[in-house]
Amino acid sequence: MIELTKTGIDGLDGILNGGIVTNSTTLVSGNPGAGKSILGLQYIYSGVEQFDEKGIYLSFEENESDLREAAESIGFDRWPEHVESDDIKVYDKQVLLRENDFSSSIELLLDDLKNDDYDRLVLDSLTMFELFFDNEKEKRTYLLKFTDILSNNELTTLMTNEQGAVFPDTDIGLENYLTDGNIYLIQTPTDAGVNRYLWVAKMRKQDIETDIYPMEISWGGIDVHENASAFSMMSEEDSPI
Ligand SMILES: Nc1ncnc2c1ncn2[C@@H]1O[C@H](COP(=O)(O)OP(=O)(O)OP(=O)(O)O)[C@@H](O)[C@H]1O
Numbered sequence: 001m002i003e004l005t006k007t008g009i010d011g012l013d014g015i016l017n018g019g020i021v022t023n024s025t026t027l028v029s030g031n032p033g034a035g036k037s038i039l040g041l042q043y044i045y046s047g048v049e050q051f052d053e054k055g056i057y058l059s060f061e062e063n064e065s066d067l068r069e070a071a072e073s074i075g076f077d078r079w080p081e082h083v084e085s086d087d088i089k090v091y092d093k094q095v096l097l098r099e100n101d102f103s104s105s106i107e108l109l110l111d112d113l114k115n116d117d118y119d120r121l122v123l124d125s126l127t128m129f130e131l132f133f134d135n136e137k138e139k140r141t142y143l144l145k146f147t148d149i150l151s152n153n154e155l156t157t158l159m160t161n162e163q164g165a166v167f168p169d170t171d172i173g174l175e176n177y178l179t180d181g182n183i184y185l186i187q188t189p190t191d192a193g194v195n196r197y198l199w200v201a202k203m204r205k206q207d208i209e210t211d212i213y214p215m216e217i218s219w220g221g222i223d224v225h226e227n228a229s230a231f232s233m234m235s236e237e238d239s240p241i
């Protein structure tokens, strides 16, 4: 029996037939403003609020107060309390870049992760994490070390990734092979604002719905409309994966 971890976003858990596979790593990909960080905050916040699971949020993009403000602005009112009580542990960019060289900072982080008793982790963003490495070899080495530690410590992980939807003929990066699942957040401009969609493109070991579903960001977080008329962006024959 495969154990599942609920994201806490009802529509998404429905599409995933229950949740993401516990102890796996899922990429959350999308363009700037698509909602990746909000999804990450919601995943960690719901973990504590609904499932009694502690979470770690690593941010290379924002500092702790930015994250707190982002969480509060979307309605995650008790975020600061959970940080205070260590149910949510935040590593912001100041902490993550505490040493002069990036590898030493990462070594410290990896040691911390080994000793901790947490269930969920968000890395925001993988794109930034990778940019700090000087060369490809170092990047691969640390990415592998990192994913190893995540799985040895039974952390169910979301990594945000600054990348639009992948279609046939597009280059697929290393991160797609190192991770178990890939969720794309897609936004298209309209006269009235923006239409948002969510697409679960891949989820190893799981039978998932691969249609594209409308979603909304509002007070309370992300809502995925699992029962709205979903559509397929391409025909069966030229499915992307
Ligand atoms: N309270 C809210 N109500 C409605 N929409 C909101 C609210 N708060 C944020 N948003 C929307 O969420 C989007 C930001 O999402 P988020 O910061 O998660 O994006 P991101 O994918 O992480 O972007 P980036 O790659 O720049 O980090 C904004 O474009 C904004 O329109």
Ligand SMILES: [Mg+2]
Pocket (backbone or CB within 6 Å): 036, 037, 038, 061, 124
């Ligand atoms: Mg973000």
